[in-house]
Amino acid sequence: MEMMKVEIISKEIIKPSSPTPHELRNLKGSFLDQLAPTTYIPIILFYQPKSGHDFDQAKNRLKKSLQQTLNRFYPLAGSVKEDHFIDCNDKGVEFYEARSACNLSQVLQHFNLEILNQFLPFEPLGTHEVLLAVKYNVFECGGVAIGVCFSHRIADGASATTFLGAWSATSRGESDEDHVCPKFDVATYFPPKDLPWGMGDIKVTKEKIVTRRLVFDKSSIAALKEKASSTRVEAVSALIWKRLIAINKSKPAPAIVHVAVHAVNLRPRMVPPLPTHSFGNLWYFAMAVLSPLDHQLDHDDDRTLSIKLSHVIKEIDGDYVKKLQSDEFPDTLMKAVEVCSMGDEELYKFTSWCRFPLYEVDFGWGEPTWACCPSMPFKNLVVLTSTRDGHGIEATVNILEEDAVVFDRDEELLPFVSWKIAE
Structure with a gap:
């Protein structure tokens, strides 16, 4: 076009x-x-x-x-x-x-x-x-x-x-x-804290970032869930994480540590749960780390990665949220700063909007035919949204332009993608 x-x-x-x-x-x-x-x-x-x-x-x-x-x-x-x-x-x-x-x-x-x-x-x-x-x-x-x-x-x-x-x-x-x-x-x-470091500013890489849109239909997601023994969001996230790790490992100087950071909505996890219309930033991140200490991944690595994601996401429960509300700095936040300062890590960032009712936003002329979050040019950022029928998942994947050449013809990814356009 x-x-x-x-x-x-x-x-x-x-x-x-x-x-x-x-x-x-x-x-x-x-x-x-x-x-x-x-x-x-x-x-x-x-x-x-x-x-x-x-x-x-x-x-x-x-x-x-x-x-x-x-x-x-x-x-x-x-x-x-x-x-x-x-x-x-x-x-x-x-x-x-x-x-x-x-x-x-x-x-x-x-x-x-x-x-x-x-x-x-x-x-x-x-x-x-x-x-x-x-x-x-x-x-x-x-x-x-x-x-x-x-x-x-x-x-x-x-x-x-x-x-x-x-x-x-x-x-x-x-x-x-x-x-x-x-x-x-x-x-x-969650009262404000005196942070000992600057937070909130995301580093924007100077390298060329391109965006890919992947659509997983109901049958593809069912196959991924069965293979990974996890939820649909975790299964799709694990597959994309796995393929991005594979691209990184194929480089001359691959990262030693691979970190998946997944945003988690805190509203339903608090005790008692907060209403869905509680306004503000009410999310925190779950961090799954794949390091040299892990066993070498084999044919079952889909399940291994999904288990890692599922474990850290489930950790964010009512007791975990209480720690976030305390005066102390969360262990995960300190760990994130430590991991990100190592210099030999690769970050993969995920956020899921799959339960957000965007397709119900009707201003008086009907519901939307397509709702999208045109992703921002951050390296390895993945945004997941529901398809209009509610059964599928759209993944907007931001990657380096040089990585897209491999990503676009990934034989382990494409069989699960029902519709894909890359421009």
């Missing part, structure tokens, strides 16, 4: 329709917010053309409902302070309107990161003052794409999805009684 042009028609600031009360103006950041990367979470929702769709009316409805939703999600309209506080000053969020010089079908037929990123308000790695930005894209065919960027300083993927669900419900005209009332009390569970 040739490069297409997305023209920005307008840009404005949307503020809450009612001022935030004075007693809610100063929101303390949590320990988990301190660990979050200083990037934006990108999400794009694509919608098929709808007969009789009035784009100006839809735009105005989006803006009005956004104003109303920001009354409840007021920190998103604020500003981050240096001391990990959010000034809930109603400064507002950015809202862009854009026109795309192509049909939606042309975009859906290809997975082209450069094109997808044009539907976002801005580059997720950039530095911006706002905590939330929205881009309303209209295609020539009448299709629509809603691109959003959430600051990771204040929200995780679950929080972003909660906001989209609440905003779309307001746009559909649901009553106040049906609205989600988010909780902004993460700091009461």
